[in-house]
Amino acid sequence: MSSELQDLYQEVVLEHGKRPRNFREVEGANRKADGYNPLCGDQLTVTLRMEGDVIKDVGFVGQGCAISRASASLMTGAVKELSRADAERLFELVHKLVTEGPDGVDMEALGKLAVLSGVNAFPSRVKCASLAWHALRAALEGQSSSVSTE
């Protein structure tokens, strides 16, 4: 396998893709948004339970490739107990990581999400990695309509 492929499909990514965490609808959710990638038809729904300004629970359901499922799974782990502002800051970091690469990105702040760094070498897969995050942001903003990666 080429090193770029190895960077994309890191063990953690494959594992989360296969067995995504928080693959469920959150009970008592008070925020919800759909993400849709018209390029491939992938669709997922993110549900949140916010208490005040804090994300107390988050889950996702839907279908997608290994990258979008892994990214969604890692996202649910990373944003739980974060404030809305902190979650949005994390969104910006992840977005920069997958679109521009790791240079100039605070990798420590990303924690486990750093495994998404390989996506940058695959421009056609950036949308897969961003799908759940766009849906998260839409949910945080209180949008109830579907968001698209296009």
Add this chain to the structure above:
Amino acid sequence: MSGSSFDVARIRADFPILHQEVRGRPLVYLDSAATTQKPQAVIDALVHYYTHDNANVHRGVHALSERATQAYEGARERVRRFINARETKEIIFVRGCTEAVNLVAQTYGRSKVGPGDEVLITAMEHHSDIVPWQMLCQQAGATLKVVPVDERGDLRMEQLDALLTERTRILAVTHVSNALGTVNPVREIVKRAHARGVPVLVDGAQALAHFRVDVQELDCDFYAFSGHKMFGPTGIGVLYGKASVLESMPPWQGGGDMILTVTMEKTVYNRLPYRLEAGTPDISGAVGLAAAMDYIDAVGLEGISAHDRELLEYGSRALESVPGLKLLSRGRERSGVLSFIMEDVHAHDVGTILDREGVAIRAGHHCAQPLLSCFGVAATVRASLAMYNTREDIDALVRGLHKVREVFA
């Protein structure tokens, strides 16, 4: 070259783009249903046109304009001959198959379809042959009805007669499914539709690079196709229509050659085919399309069809040997497409890994979401073939699929 001496190595030599490395591997191009590659003869025709003949058509009195006009109208005659239309005025140049369908929906459709009427399509249609009809139905207050497909990917022909009612105003059907490769029994469909007085539009985008199409033999009222899916340039396509039907259609877009005279009070429209071609047309595109048709005929469609069948058979067998792979292309008659899914691996992931092996396929819904939902999948891997593909290409695909299995073990 002739049909009886089909020589794939010689054909490959005519396609310069195929001789390159991608990701450090020799390119294996299996995405011809999205767009075909172009032979040197087509590239040369475009270069020659722009180097020697470029001018606007139909209005100049100078030599270049005469040459450009001759080249453009010569291309129209070439298309007529290629699909065996009766007259050149039945050949309307458009941007592509999508524009051809929209033209029919918005002219013929708007003038013939009213509230309570029905438009009949099939579950196998590409979005470009669904959405224009949905738009028409919304505008006209009509209903869109759909001929379903069975689990093999064939149309449920036994339901056709019941779906053709006294309210059906037009039937649109694809000749070859872009997502599965199923070849539809168009002649039979036209016969049954005509028995009920219903005109038929055939979307032929995936057909002309693979087998001979004779619009008189099919007896269809419209036949739509794109140049770029038959070795020609992008941005050029054709709407064939029976002259009697085209004559009944109001103009679509206004401007350019569709006009005979204009006063501020009134416009007199030109005759066919110009009445349906507004603005400066894609002259070089038409020239390139004619060159593509010359090329196809020089190779011989009989040989191309036989090669296609042989590769499909070889490919089907080879793919079925890959563990966890399910082939969805299983229609009674097929052409050019091998569509499949892999257990526990999304088509996108397959596509990325194959790409790193230099193998270009399409992963996704292929703009045929309703059809894929009939099969309960959101995306498939589609390997699509053209005359320049070989058994070695299929072998490279299969090797790549084994790599996919390794990564996702």
